[in-house]
Amino acid sequence: MRLSATMGCVMHSEETNPDLLVDFRAVSFIREGRRLVGPVDWQVELDERWVIIGPNGAGKTTLVRMAAAEAYPSEGVAHLIGERIGRTDMRDLRAVIGLSSSSLANRIPENEKVGDLVISAGYAVLGRWLEEYDEVDRDQALEILEQVGAMHLLDRTWGTLSEGEKKRVLIARAMMTNPELLILDEPGAGMDLGGREDLVAYLGDLALDADAPALIMITHHVEEIPYGFTHALLLDEGEVVAQGLIDDVLTSENLSKAFHQPIQLDKVGERYFARRVRRGGTHRK
Template sequence: MPAAFELSEVSVMRPGKLLLADVSWTVDENERWVVLGPNGAGKTTLLQIIGASMHPTVGTVDILGERLGQVDLSELRTRIGHTSTKVAERIPPAESVRDVVLSAAYAVTGRWNEEYDEHDHARAEQIMGEWGIAPLAGRTFGTLSEGERKRVLIARALMTDPELLLLDEPGAGLDLGAREDLLASLETLAHDDDSPALVMVSHHVEEIPIGFTHVLLLRDGKVVAQGPIDEALTADNLSRTFGQRIQLDDDGGRYAARRAGYGRRAVRPADTGENA
């Protein structure tokens, strides 16, 4: 299976700060990854690297068959879908939902005088229908709820049929109902064989959709663990990642984590044969 991207011994250094330290990571095109770690772990920096928005200080990065430093970044970025609060902040509040999605065809925020063809309009209508935001098409972005905004941003990221989709904390700021609605949609996306390679950044195991296949755990810019989610997502690895004793529960692929009680070993319930 071809790799969507491959990082080899990547480090990112800034004056007085090591943001990433010797990270090697390969993601195949059919894999769905979640990146977990505390604030300051280097998650955002890692996403900027694989989103072709930042070059490493040391190491090599190959994305969609192209090596950073030897490729036209503007062309490479059109092949990558990306959702984040920074993208949301660049969208004019008065922009219609339809134009927020449609303008992704030109990789711009804020429609001006671009000309879109029939295919662009059809694709925008299709993706809005798939993500349940067609009724919002005439609404302005600034009037949407947080859950509606997250769906619009994902639809925008999928507008160009990307080969790699990066989701930066899609569940942040959502209430329980909106989060569960979003996770249900992401589960559908994860199980679709035609979906691009997926990488989602989160702080919380509760936000991992069923169908995500792998996990990378990051702390202080260093990889704590990585691999298939049923092997690498353990209480011990979470405890090392977040710096405290964590108990992990797994209910059919939906996870929950909490601080382990005094005197209790941080384990999966499966390790003891008991429910926590």
Template sequence: MTYESADAPTNPDLLIDFRDVSFIRGGRELIKDIDWHVELDERWVIIGPNGAGKTTLVRMAGAEEFPSKGVAYVLGERIGKTDMRDLRAMIGVSTSALANRIPADEKVGDLVISAGYAVLGRWMEEYDDMDLEQATETLEQVGAMHLIDRTWGTLSEGERKRVLIARAIMINPELLILDEPGAGMDLGGREDLVAYLGDLALDPDAPATVMITHHVEEIPYGFTHAMLLDEGEVVAQGLLEDVLTSENLSRTFHQPIQLDRIDGRYFARRLRAGGAHRK
């Protein structure tokens, strides 16, 4: 596919169309001149060290931030020239920032249902039977149906991750953004989550997905593309098998990394002693 100049309208096949995008905060350039294009049927993983700019990048993709320069289209709408609230209603998001805003006494069922109304916290609203049925089906889909009557404050970290994903897909989004969905999980919980995300990635009716992770072991089956970020700049991006290499990971993390692939899953380890972690 040929991508247009910065002044041209976006291609309708692109859900994310970033052209020379930068993000500056406090005089520091957190994202530097990034071009990034995500099509309808793609599943992306974004990997990089702490401070690489991963979360800043997906906050722009989630219509939560405006680029400081460059042109950013999301779901065909130009960021900065559209109603961001309407745009966010079409994007499913699971992030730790959202988790921190949820009241401890919020019931799981209400938390999932309220996604369709773009609110947190149930007050006096009355929900339709259709909403209740969809929330039940969504929780069942992520293996969390048994949590429907529990409150947020009683959930384990792994349970919270599943509920957040259920909330994200409750709205039948066109774009799904997952910021470190496996963070804080034990081995069993992580493997359950990776298996579920792999099933979702292989579903042709599932939304395009962008997932941040620090660990290649968390990349599910069915993911198609990868971006490696370091200090706000792209080290490599493109098809997963082309981007995810020992050489590229070593450049990204500034130490010798050995990447192995076993039964379709990726595993990484430091190759030898020596080498400096990035400053």
């Protein structure tokens, strides 16, 4: 799915680089007089894979809601997929941005079948009513469910799924529209160790796929960052602690600053692992 030719013409009249899917300049989000995020300068290019990490309340979800065209910035200039926010129909933008989040999960009917839930994403609806789906859509849904390891859930209903299973299905739904930008809000939350590792492997393969959309993923845990991710943005209390190439951002010093405690970061192969540094000496009996 692509933006219309008319919208494409608007893109060139706005002062933004067409290779940028996200172009935030001094963007802030303010509610009830409180600044939840910002000001943030942040750009995401076509072939980049970003992870956003930080403690609870850092503003991660608020930031990606703006990147998903789900929320309007309070201040600053924001472009998504070449369009200036506030001067274009947000529904058109959402059609080319795949989003997997807990807020979406909470709106899904308990009796919705997994197959219908994934297919209906292509029709911009949540919950099947009287729609008749094309065979090509069914085939695409089956292929995506197979890719995320959720093919066996095809005929299950949403209310019978575990948290880990729901995460897989939400990712499949987000991929159904062939998005230009895929945003994953804590995709590993609720998964056991085996499920998390399976998901990390899938997302790593996706990150290395040259034909895959640009990726933005939120996580609290560096262990959930898949291989192949290129950039990181570290947030704390709505402000950027560091952003840029992932190895430059993910350091013991930066993580200690963001999480307000001494953190030791190690890298084994292409994966990151973090732990708190023991304070003082060992206890004696």
